[in-house]
Amino acid sequence: DQQVKQNSPSLSVQEGRISILNCDYTNSMFDYFLWYKKYPAEGPTFLISISSIKDKNEDGRFTVFLNKSAKHLSLHIVPSQPGDSAVYFCAANQAGTALIFGKGTTLSVSS
Amino acid sequence: GAGVSQSPRYKVAKRGQDVALRCDPISGHVSLFWYQQALGQGPEFLTYFQNEAQLDKSGLPSDRFFAERPEGSVSTLKIQRTQQEDSAVYLCASSLGGFGGGGNEQFFGPGTRLTVL
Numbered sequence: 268d269q270q271v272k273q274n275s276p277s278l279s280v281q282e283g284r285i286s287i288l289n290c291d292y293t294n295s296m297f298d299y300f301l302w303y304k305k306y307p308a309e310g311p312t313f314l315i316s317i318s319s320i321k322d323k324n325e326d327g328r329f330t331v332f333l334n335k336s337a338k339h340l341s342l343h344i345v346p347s348q349p350g351d352s353a354v355y356f357c358a359a360n361q362a363g364t365a366l367i368f369g370k371g372t373t374l375s376v377s378s
Numbered sequence: 379g380a381g382v383s384q385s386p387r388y389k390v391a392k393r394g395q396d397v398a399l400r401c402d403p404i405s406g407h408v409s410l411f412w413y414q415q416a417l418g419q420g421p422e423f424l425t426y427f428q429n430e431a432q433l434d435k436s437g438l439p440s441d442r443f444f445a446e447r448p449e450g451s452v453s454t455l456k457i458q459r460t461q462q463e464d465s466a467v468y469l470c471a472s473s474l475g476g477f478g479g480g481g482n483e484q485f486f487g488p489g490t491r492l493t494v495l
Contacts, residue, residue, distance in 0.1 A: 368420030
């Protein structure tokens with residue numbers, strides 16, 4: 268059973284608008300959550316993270332929100348740019364254990 | 379180099395052949411991880427090294443998979459008697475510390491795409 272789920276395989280957004288990527292998890296013991304971005308033929312690149320003691324972390328155009336009661340996190344990209352087009356992976360873990368990744372969401376930003 | 383490098387980038391093997399995949403982590407990174415990414419899936423953990431010690435190999439799918447990091451830097455993932463289901467991208471990642479979180483974010487290489495015919 269998947270512990271980290273990204274239920275939307277793809278998302279299309281216009282340049283300048285907000286992109287919202289969602290992730291759900293089932294393990295309430297997770298204490299760290301990360302987002303990775305992946306371009307074709309490259310490895311995933313770390314984007315932003317949040318610990319379970321916070322509910323929001325912001326880094327430039329990227330903000331991650333964590334709702335522990337709903338076991339849900341989201342990544343907001345504002346404003347979206349064509350260069351943001353990539354596959355976005357949500358990942359989570361408990362301290363000292365392996366990262367568990369979702370299946371990814373492909374974001375397409377059109378100009 | 380500045381990042382994690384992996385070689386070869388692409389490998390085609392006939393079923394039953396042995397393959398060896400190499401990972402050069404970021405200099406000074408203590409931790410090294412191997413992941414397997416099947417088509418349309420996220421990376422799945424295979425094994426973890428801290429320096430030369432293999433601390434977790436719980437994700438290795440069978441005893442045909444073997445990993446080593448003898449001097450605590452370069453690592454090799456070996457797959458013996460390859461099967462078609464082994465076809466995937468094999469990703470290597472390194473971090474300063476442990477599994478991730480609190481500054482221990484993992485940095486990934488470009489991966490090796492293995493195709494078993």
